[in-house]
Structure formats: C-alpha cells, structure tokens
Amino acid sequence: MLRVLQRHALSGLRATYASSASGSGTASSSLTNEVRQKIDGVVKSDDVVVFMKGTQQEPMCGFSRNVKLVLDFHNVKFTDYNVLTDPEVREGIKAYSDWPTIPQVFVKGEFVGGCDILVQMHKEGEISDFLDSKQIPNKYGKK
Amino acid sequence: MSTIVEGPVAQRLRGKLQDTFSPKHLEVVCESHMHNVPKGSEKHFRVQIVSDKFEGLRVIERHRLVNQCLADDLQNGVHALRIDAIPVSQWKGQVSEPSPSCRGGFGL
Numbered sequence: 001m002l003r004v005l006q007r008h009a010l011s012g013l014r015a016t017y018a019s020s021a022s023g024s025g026t027a028s029s030s031l032t033n034e035v036r037q038k039i040d041g042v043v044k045s046d047d048v049v050v051f052m053k054g055t056q057q058e059p060m061c062g063f064s065r066n067v068k069l070v071l072d073f074h075n076v077k078f079t080d081y082n083v084l085t086d087p088e089v090r091e092g093i094k095a096y097s098d099w100p101t102i103p104q105v106f107v108k109g110e111f112v113g114g115c116d117i118l119v120q121m122h123k124e125g126e127i128s129d130f131l132d133s134k135q136i137p138n139k140y141g142k143k
Numbered sequence: 144m145s146t147i148v149e150g151p152v153a154q155r156l157r158g159k160l161q162d163t164f165s166p167k168h169l170e171v172v173c174e175s176h177m178h179n180v181p182k183g184s185e186k187h188f189r190v191q192i193v194s195d196k197f198e199g200l201r202v203i204e205r206h207r208l209v210n211q212c213l214a215d216d217l218q219n220g221v222h223a224l225r226i227d228a229i230p231v232s233q234w235k236g237q238v239s240e241p242s243p244s245c246r247g248g249f250g251l
Binding site: 053054059060061062063064065066098099100101112113114115116117119120121 | 202203206207210214217218223224225226227240242243244245246247
C-alpha cells in the first residue's frame with residue numbers, strides 16, 4: 001500500500017531517476033586538504049546533508065529539486081549546501097565522494113547517491129528501511 | 144524509433160558504453176534541448192543500459208561503473224547524466240521516467 005501511495009505521490013512530483021550532473025568542465029581530481037576539511041565539516045554538520053544547486057527553499061536545478069521533494073515527502077529534515085555559491089566545494093565535492101554530479105546526498109557522513117538513486121530508493125520503497133537503519137526519523141519508517 | 148540524428152557526443156558515449164558493458168539494450172538520449180543552453184548543445188544525457196555486468200550490484204555501484212566509463216566526458220563538457228542501469232535479470236522493457244524540468248541552471 002505504501003508503495004502505491006509513494007508511486008502516486010511521485011508521479012505528482014514528476015520526479016525521475018537521474019543522478020543528474022554538474023560537470024562544469026574542470027578536472028575534479030584535485031582536492032586540497034583545506035577543501036576536504038571544509039567539505040568534511042559540512043558533511044558532518046547534520047545527519048542528512050544535501051549538496052545542491054540552489055537551496056531547499058529555491059532549488060536552481062530540476063535534479064536538486066527532485067532530491068528535495070523526495071526528502072520532503074518522507075519528512076526528512078536536512079541541511080542544504082548551495083554549491084553555486086562556492087566554486088571550490090562545487091568541484092571538490094566530486095572528488096571527495098568520487099561522484100561526478102550534483103546533487104549529492106550524505107546520511108550520517110556516508111555518501112548515499114544523487115538524484116537517480118534517491119528517487120529509485122523512494123520508488124522501490126527501500127528509502128524508509130534505509131533511513132530507519134540509519135536512525136533518521138522519517139514519515140513511513142518504523143519509528 | 145527516433146529519426147533524430149545522433150550528435151558526435153552521443154555517438155561517443157554510446158561507443159564507450161557499448162565497448163565496456165556489451166549491453167543487451169542501450170539508449171543514449173541527448174536532453175539538452177530541455178535546458179538553458181544554446182540550441183544544438185550536447186551536454187545533458189539520459190542513458191538506459193541493460194547489461195550482465197550490473198548483475199548483483201547495488202544501484203550506487205552500477206552508477207559508479209557508468210560514471211567511471213564516461214569519466215572523461217563528464218569532466219569535459221557533459222554536464223548532466225541520468226543513469227538507468229539495469230541488470231539483464233531485471234530487464235522487463237521498462238521505460239525511463241521523464242526527466243525533471245530545468246530550474247534555470249546557473250553556470251553549466
């Protein structure tokens with residue numbers, strides 16, 4: 001039942017798989033210690049952190065927006081980091097997580113995926129179990 | 144199915160994916176026309192790929208394989224890549240979902 005509900009809601013979101021991307025052309029292999037520490041600090045600043053284009057109030061990219069919509073749907077509170085305001089982090093995060101695109105979702109310090117993966121986890125219903133396993137309060141979880 | 148001529152970037156991505164994954168099914172679609180870029184750009188792609196190489200892997204691992212295969216392109220001009228990577232055992236002819244609408248972008 002939950003899955004049906006989720007699918008229905010999702011079609012309303014016009015969400016997509018999509019890992020989406022933001023390769024702005026420069027190599028992402030270089031990551032200075034300084035930037036790594038900065039990203040580390042952001043990643044650990046909250047249980048759920050999303051590096052995105054724009055903010056959760058005003059996403060500037062359809063992929064970033066879809067991640068926000070999925071997390072909102074599950075009543076998951078998260079901290080956003082707008083990479084459009086920080087070119088160092090925008091490039092650095094790709095090397096940090098070995099993932100070429102933005103948005104990027106971290107839960108308890110662990111890289112979970114981009115838009116495609118979040119949406120897929122949502123559609124297949126595994127996102128509730130995953131969040132439960134990480135002890136993140138969520139609407140359809142056991143808690 | 145489609146009569147749209149594939150651009151050089153799409154052809155290159157297709158070639159790499161074909162060589163790396165020997166896919167049973169492969170779709171490479173340029174979606175740049177949906178985004179805030181000059182007409183004719185090849186920067187936003189959607190890939191649906193079905194291969195034995197994805198068998199037994201978690202979604203994130205399948206995505207990493209595709210990202211690795213196309214790493215050079217993602218660093219040099221390809222801006223967005225939607226991935227639908229499916230093991231052959233789970234392939235039922237499913238159609239990829241529509242892509243999200245652009246929200247303006249900002250510096251692709």
